Amino acid sequence: MGRAPCCDKANVKKGPWSPEEDAKLKEYIEQHGTGGNWIALPQKIGLKRCGKSCRLRWLNYLRPNLKHGGFSEEEDHMICSLYMSIGSRWSIIAAQLPGRTDNDIKNYWNTKLKKKLLGKQRKEHQARRASYLKQDSMKKSNSIPLVIADHGMQTPYWPPEPLMPISTPYPNQGNRHNDHASLRKLLIKLGGKFSDDYQQEPNNDAKNNLQLPIECSSTTYQQFNDQKSINLFSSSSSMSSLDIPYSKLLTNEYNIEGASMHVLQGLNGFPVEFDEMICSNPESLDELECHYGVGMDNGVSSSGPISTESTTWDDMGSFINPPNITNYEALQQEVIQECALFDQSRYLGFQ
């Protein structure tokens, strides 16, 4: 038995909204508000629309102060940074971009940003692979640690062992555990720490197995520095806002232990593109490590782009290869903490 429909599908109009419908809805909401019940709204106005459709139309199109199209570089940067940190939690990402809707950002990501990133990565992969082959032959000849010159790294780095093809690629589920294990390995290097068995005991010890970074760098991306606080709740949400002074996010003033498990869940839901990249392209994990400079011991010593190509934000190079890895990691850690606070606040009943 299926779920009951939210409205009578037979008597409900679907498809694009007419200017008359828009005007009716806008006028009514501006005068009376939503009345706290979207389902009843269309009947009150005399619209043959589903309540959910009215809500969506209002939030994504009719609501005042909305911006459409023309994402700025800062917004691109923000979206990518947040996506890398928290995944496809579009409503949270949208809450950081005034005037943008989650739907807008989601569309923008799916149609433009993702392609930009993957396209850029593909190009760099080829260049890097050529570089590896060269370095590998050097390593075999003298067996001493290499310093990759164009990384500007000072930490010794051994190129990876010859890569074995993954025999059962995604979507076959057989290797997904291994892939997640690899991702976890990467994530450990990126900042958090996972025990080997967290997946077996997600409800018990998981929160203890992920240790959030103890320190956050005081250096962050400029756009975050500029903010006095971060509103973690979407303006369209029924939840009330919780503004956390941003300075507090940089310290351990908040006890986040109780929320760690939820951070873990967020990480477990790491952007699926990474899964796919890794499964369809076995070398991609090494690529990612390379991107973030985590292929070496502690993963914090990289300071420059890997590629010799332009690193301007125009071609997303500055995101793929952050100009300052310390800043990037700080940002990532901070966003993870934001999510922990977000989830914790919901637990503590701040809504």
Add this chain to the structure above:
DNA sequence: AACACTATCAACCGCGAGTTG
């Protein structure tokens, strides 16, 4: 000019979570 292909984005759908009685 006609057709095929691609990109874009508004809108829909189904699900999980929260609320209410």
Add this chain to the structure above:
DNA sequence: CCAACTCGCGGTTGATAGTGT
């Protein structure tokens, strides 16, 4: 405690505009 209901979210679809051949 439970069922019914609503809301909000993220994934997906489909119409249309744009571009290439």
